[in-house]
Amino acid sequence: MADQQTTAAAAVPSARGTQRKPPRGRLTASDILRKISQVLGELLITAGIVLLLFVGWELWWTNVEADAKQTEAVKSFAQEFAGPVTPAVSQATDYGPPVVGTAPAHGKTIGIMYLPRFGPDYTRPIIEGTDQDVLDTLGLGHYGNTSMPGALGNFAVAGHRQTHGAVLDNIHTLVPGDKIYVQTPDGYYTYVFRNNQIVLPSQTDVLMPVPTQPGVTPRESILTMTSCNPRFGSQERIIAYSVLEGWQPSSAGPPSEIATQVAQAQGKG
Amino acid sequence: MYAWIFRNLPGPLWLRILISVALVAVALVLMVEFLFPWFSQFTSLTDSTIGLVQQP
Numbered sequence: 001m002a003d004q005q006t007t008a009a010a011a012v013p014s015a016r017g018t019q020r021k022p023p024r025g026r027l028t029a030s031d032i033l034r035k036i037s038q039v040l041g042e043l044l045i046t047a048g049i050v051l052l053l054f055v056g057w058e059l060w061w062t063n064v065e066a067d068a069k070q071t072e073a074v075k076s077f078a079q080e081f082a083g084p085v086t087p088a089v090s091q092a093t094d095y096g097p098p099v100v101g102t103a104p105a106h107g108k109t110i111g112i113m114y115l116p117r118f119g120p121d122y123t124r125p126i127i128e129g130t131d132q133d134v135l136d137t138l139g140l141g142h143y144g145n146t147s148m149p150g151a152l153g154n155f156a157v158a159g160h161r162q163t164h165g166a167v168l169d170n171i172h173t174l175v176p177g178d179k180i181y182v183q184t185p186d187g188y189y190t191y192v193f194r195n196n197q198i199v200l201p202s203q204t205d206v207l208m209p210v211p212t213q214p215g216v217t218p219r220e221s222i223l224t225m226t227s228c229n230p231r232f233g234s235q236e237r238i239i240a241y242s243v244l245e246g247w248q249p250s251s252a253g254p255p256s257e258i259a260t261q262v263a264q265a266q267g268k269g
Numbered sequence: 270m271y272a273w274i275f276r277n278l279p280g281p282l283w284l285r286i287l288i289s290v291a292l293v294a295v296a297l298v299l300m301v302e303f304l305f306p307w308f309s310q311f312t313s314l315t316d317s318t319i320g321l322v323q324q325p
Contacts (some may be wrong), residue, residue, distance in 0.1 A: 039270045057305045059310070107286065130318050132310070143318075158318045196308055204319050226319050 066165030083250030098150030098247035109185035
């Protein structure tokens with residue numbers, strides 16, 4: 001069709017002379033100028049479309065990709081997990097001081113976080129390391145220089161507020177008293193959200209064993225979550241502190257509040 | 270430019286349309302796989318860590 005039009009245009013000179021191929025050697029300055037501006041215009045339109053595609057990719061597609069990878073990580077962790085999925089009859093048992101695991105290699109799964117405030121299906125893997133490769137696909141990354149769950153001190157994780165799964169999108173909706181459950185191969189650690197804080201990105205002391213208090217010996221186990229603030233921005237960081245409330249070994253089964261989710265993660269729900 | 274490319278594609282019209290669609294698809298895949306992840310590091314939307322982004 002386009003071919004026929006071109007031939008027709010070439011045969012019958014029309015007012016739309018720019019459409020046909022001008023004969024070689026007879027290009028005028030305005031012809032060249034017109035051609036250059038035409039190519040430039042097409043390139044600019046292309047650049048605009050590419051930028052729009054990038055926005056769509058960043059805000060939507062990265063979430064699709066990250067969700068799939070994170071579901072996969074949760075599944076493979078749950079499959080290796082040996083404990084029962086039904087909660088122990090008595091919840092009042094004191095299991096003593098929590099077992100503290102050793103940190104796995106970079107990029108390996110530490111455990112799973114269940115956070116009912118973020119929705120009943122909020123089941124996200126916690127991965128060792130806070131490099132871009134971890135945070136961009138696998139979600140919550142553990143700061144390698146901080147404690148492990150259950151230890152006295154600070155178990156700190158980072159997660160994206162937007163894009164790449166947006167694992168901590170609702171971090172500002174936490175209410176003091178909200179339970180946060182961390183499951184590792186050793187057991188279940190129940191944290192209670194205490195408060196949040198908005199700091200500058202350079203304020204690294206929120207990761208200290210006692211957050212923002214250098215040199216103080218920790219007497220509590222803290223879970224610190226960091227994400228960007230405001231949403232869709234990164235001028236600040238929002239920090240959420242939670243305190244370890246209880247612990248139970250994997251053999252005791254999950255806390256009853258998250259039993260359904262644990263069973264689902266293991267494919268038994 | 271695009272008109273010129275289309276005119277210079279080989280084959281009948283249906284084949285040229287097919288090739289155009291394939292070229293656009295290849296461009297999309299290349300962008301999603303390589304260009305966008307690379308460009309993403311220059312946007313600050315994804316900074317969620319405290320201190321240096323590269324932690325040990």
